[in-house]
Amino acid sequence: MSLDVDPRVLLNKLAFGPTNGELQTIQRGGAEAWLLRQLTPEPDDDCAPRIAGAQVRVKYESKNPDAKVDEDRPIGVIAQPIEQHWQVVEKGAPFQERAFFRSAVAHATLIRAVHSRWQVREVLSDFWHNHFNVNALGESSVAVSLPAYDRDVIRRHALGNFRAMLEAVATSAAMQIYLNNRSSRGGAANENYARELFELHTLGRPAYLNALYNKWRKVPGALDGRPQGYIDQDVYEAARAFTGWTIEDGTGLGPGRKLPTTGKFIYLEMWHDNYQKRILATEFEPYQKPMSDGLKVLDLVADHPATARYVCGKLCRRLMSDAPDAAALSAAITAWTDNRRKPDQIARTVEAIVRSDAFRRSGGAKIKRPLELYASFARAVDIDASPTTALLGALDGSGQRLFGWGPPTGHPDDSDYWLSSSMMRMRWTLLLGLADDAWKTGAPRRAQMVAEKSTPEQAVDTAHRLLLDREAPPGVHRAIAAGLDLAPGSPFNARKDALPLARRMLAYCAMTPAFQMR
Amino acid sequence: MLARRHLLVAAPALALGSSVRAFAQTGAAARPGPVLVNVFLRGGMDSLGVVAPVDDRDYVASRSPELRLLTDGDRPALRLDNAPAGFDFRLHPEMAALLDLYRDKRLAIIHACGLDNGTRSHFDAQDLIERGVASGNDAGRVRGGWMTRWLAAIGGATSPAFAASTAVPNALAAHPGTVAAADLRGGMGLPGGKQAATVLGHLYDGHGAFELAARRTLRGIALVDGHLRQPDGKVAPYQPAGGAVYEETEIGRGLQSVARVIRMDLGIRAFTVDMGGWDTHDNQPPRLANLVGQLSRALGAFHADLHDRLNDIALVVMSEFGRRLRSNRSNGTDHGHAGVMLISARRIAGGRVHGVWPGLSSDVLDNAVDLAMTTDIRSVLAELMSGPLATPQAVAAAFPNFAPKKVGLV
DSSP: OOOOOOHHHHHHHSSSSOOHHHHHHHHHHOHHHHHHHHHSOOSSOTTHHHHHTOEEEEEEOOSSGGGOEEEEEEGGGGGSOHHHHTHHHHTTOOHHHHHHHHHHHHHHHHHHHHHOSOHHHHHHHHHHHHHTOOOTTSSHHHHHHHHHIIIIIIIHHTTSOHHHHHHHHHTOHHHHHHTTGGGOOTTSOOOHHHHHIIIIISSOGGGBOTTTOSSGGGSTTGGGTOOSSBOHHHHHHHHHHTTTEEEEEOOBOSTTOBOOEEEEEEEOGGGOOOSOEEETTEEEOSSOSTTHHHHHHHHHHHHOHHHHHHHHHHHHHHHTOSSOOHHHHHHHHHHHHHTTTSTTHHHHHHHHHHTSHHHHTOTTOSBOOHHHHHHHHHHHHTBOOOOOHHHHHHHHHTTOOTTOOSSTTOSOOSGGGGGSHHHHHHHHHHHHHHHHTTTSSOOBTTHHHHHTOSSHHHHHHHHHHHHHSSOOOHHHHHHHHHHHTOOTTOOOTTSTTHHHHHHHHHHHHHTSHHHHBO | OOOHHHHHHHHHHHHHTHHHHHHHHHHHSOOOSOEEEEEEETTOOOGGGTEEETTOHHHHHHSOGGGSOOSSSSSOOEEOSSOSTTSOEEEOTTOHHHHHHHHTTOEEEEEEEEOSSOOOOHHHHHHHHHHTOSSHHHHTTSOSOHHHHHHHHTTOTTSOEEESSSSOOGGGTTOTTEEEOSOOTTOOOOTTHHHHHHHHHHHOOSOSHHHHHHHHHHHHHHHHGGGGBOTTSSBOOOOOSTTOOOOSSHHHHHHHHHHHHHHHTOOOOEEEEEEOOOOOSSSHHHHHHHHHHHHHHHHHHHHHHTTTTGGGEEEEEEESOOBOSSOOTTSOOOBOSOEEEEEEOTTSOOSEEESOOOOOSGGGSBTTTBOOOOEEHHHHHHHHHHTTTOOGGGHHHHSTTOOOOOOSOO
């Protein structure tokens, strides 16, 4: 059956908002064709040329005047392999040299959100970055590892296979550092990664049954080899399974021996706890082949029915609403499970969600997060967005710190979270700053169309239509007329300040609930 | 010249009418009763690395000296009088400011307290504690957080509360009057000046979640921002009293913001402050020393700053859980169970370590690995409500279906 969804709903849910071009594409070729094309994006980064031309300011003092740095650094270096980036770790370069990589990936993300042709991949990359959260604003070597994490782990698998993605995450420098597995070794393993693997990456909190059971065999289903959930004993044992999974970070291995400093994954047999284990009611024999304990844990958790429920539930919340429809969730779980050995498992799951009846009705159900607000505004008013440090600072202040969220949960996905008075102020600040081009990110080019109107009413209607494809309701007219002190019917395009007023009209129309929701 | 604060406040006030006046009246009714400041240490503070019986044989046997409090060496831990009998309880050496408060009987410590639930998940434990319940089933049966319900029970269901953070903690979930700001030093003004204030004051007249949030934000700005500004409209620098110096840290900024708002006398009774970074799975010793030092100095500054208001302030510090008795090989500790709480309030049995000390031998540890819980966090909070906060009628509403046990603070 051909997909029948309002193009604006489709573009607000599966893209960072409508653009004229995308709307026309869908009107011409149909929603079905658009979706199928989006689900099989070309592997190359269509924004590479834009990213290659973008720069981030790097500035720091040094006691040695020759080592002082104040320059615009091209962000195109994020395309290099990880060992190249890790030279700054090897050299012990200043903090700012490491933090640069976080800013660079964030800038590239802001560019792609507005400009990439492959919007579904962008939306899913944002989803997975939160699902598999790392904090590049904490430990600075996470920042250095972020370009490879973004490119080789998150983007490469964003519409691919979950089990493959899980292994890419587990062996990535960014996650190894962030959840401390790199220092975990036999004897007393570090539980951080194993715990969050169960709780946040796979089975999820609803399957954590520790408050009910403290022996593995008591967990319902365990004696049949199919436990319904997990408890701390599973966490302890899984942590043992991942001992020896680490990265080449220069750590000493005894007299005269140390790991190179490349950021690449390495398995260290000498750190691995080789004895027998029992995880999710499955026996692990002692002294298995290198890495096979950890890989077997990944197989078990990826295949667990609780993982399908948990991850599909999160996908539905991201793509539809805070309280997703049961039939849509069920369709997603079926697609996820049926395709779990396929390379496009995630794309098929997204497709199942989009084809559900509830998806069609889910327009306006969620608050846009600040990244979505920025990108959808830029796309609607045609800002040729070139992100700046100041814009990234405004976004960070708005509560959405790209790649810089502290706890491993990722940014909350419930609308309430984004409505604190602090974040509301920053939402208004973000829109006014973009409209006024306060951060030199590029002017809203379509403000000209608004400025050319002969009365304030026509101008407000034009601004509103650019953003929401319909005329402004009377309340919006009244609010803007009052604030801008414009008499009804007075000449508008003849005013010297018509253009700055037009930009403000765009910002104010974007402050309405209709634009703030997606 | 008309002061900027009047410009900013005037526009939303015109549009919002009665709701703003209601807030203004609350503001006029200064000092409505003691205020509650809830400091949440996110990530799970290693209570056994912060307050511990340094001569407990199991403590000494289970942890390397680096991860333990010590009686000797360069930095001996600080001795606490009036601790559970038979043990030499000590405080982390970086917490000298807290020791002063303890010796002044202003501060009480409650050990082995926590959540009556076996979870070792940060997010479960934080959520349950902040909702004031012990299980997920109960969470579905209560509305909002425990502070939300405390406010409602004392007649403040819609009155303002202040969260010194970007987001509103779940302890104040669903409270419609919360003003959130992580740092007040830049003011709390609206962007876009008078023009934007007028537009926004007229733009939101519906009842959707976004519009309610917008109006709440405008009211919060009207309530607070004017008090931050000088006659020329610039944000006035904050001048703490009592020679207090707040550091440039999350907890320093947070408590400074709270102190500033308390001094505004806006009738706000509920305050929250967050401090992250306590999830010390690796390299714990320097990290923990740094965190407890920041916390102690910020609390010291807060008490010095508000020295003339302390009779009206009850402050509580908690974390979602303590950490594992035995360390891992990353020189860190993994998620544990019971932790420690700090209470600072007037007329409490301060200068004392409260709570039943369960011991640290394997047979008495929770699940054989973690400090067992002997005091429910809610019992401590209930005594705070009955005693220093003078709101005994609120206990049942804040903690439905819970029978508090005596802790001995009051």
